Amino acid sequence: MSDAQSSADGDALEVSVPSDPLAGHAATAYFWGHVAGSGDVSDDRIEVVANDEASAGVLAAVAGGDLERETTTRDYAHDTSITRTEDEYVLTIDADDGESGLLGRSGALGLPVDGRGNYRFGAFAGHERELLRGLLEGCGTVCFKSSSGTVGISFVHDDRDLLAFARELIADCPVDAPTGDLSETSSGGYWFGVDDAAAPDFGTWLYEDCEETGLFAPSRRRKLERSLEQADAYDE
Structure with a gap:
């Protein structure tokens, strides 16, 4: 395992992450929960959006990738007449140029996603x-x-x-x-x-x-x- 530094309420915290971002682990369960909630998985890319800079840093520590800050305005889900503008942190993980592919898998089907785009979370039982x-x-x-x-x-x-x-x-x-x-x-x-x-x-x-x-x-x-x-x- 490796340790990554994350900031929470101004304090530095060590976040333990496994070497395999698909292993059954608390950090990977948290990561894939985020991906399912606000992300998108394709054969060559994972993109996940976080509203909190510290948690975005944790997601990047778990699976790598490039992190960018954006300002987004969108409709409120329960009332489209209301909009809100907020900072977002977009983590993009692209497939490697080599044979390892996306997170070491050849395509999205090697990730906890089935052929219909549904998530499979069995590996994270216990977390x-x-x-x-x-x-x-x-x-x-x-x-x-x-x-x-x-x-x-x-x-x-x-x-x-x-x-x-x-x-x-x-x-x-x-x-x-x-x-x-x-x-x-x-x-x-x-x-x-x-x-x-x-x-x-x-x-x-x-x-x-x-x-x-x-x-x-x-x-x-x-x-x-x-x-x-x-x-x-x-x-x-």
Whole structure:
């Protein structure tokens, strides 16, 4: 294994990553969760987008590639009349010019992706929390709902099957966290949310002990912590 340096909340952390980015490991589970949530895999390229510079650095440490910062404006998934502009960090991993191909494989089918573009996560059994954390940071949202004084955690993606898989991961996690049904968004994708009453316990479990591995987006964790604090103040 090799160690990579990552910055979280201003502190340098050592992130342990395996030599094989397809090995069953917490870091690879986090990476492929991100790829599934906000990435694209083809025969000669992997491209994944992160909103947090530190987590983008971790993704690059796991699988290599070129990292670029971009500013993007896009529609809000639940209401296309609202747009938001934010910095994004795009990691691009191209196939090698030699015979090793993409991450040492000859094509996308050698990666945890099947012929229809669906993801296969069996290699990451035992690292479901990191996989789910990568998915949340790739295609999820965390917010404070001022109308009800609760924390909202939801997942949004164009791939219905991927969201169904995320619901299964949540159902199997050690925290009781019921989820709503899959629904269509106004932008044509799908979404589901964790029940508001369960969101604090689920969010706390998801980021528990994450500093020990460095496999998290500091900005997302701060958003969760602020939302939890607002909810506690609302109850008072």
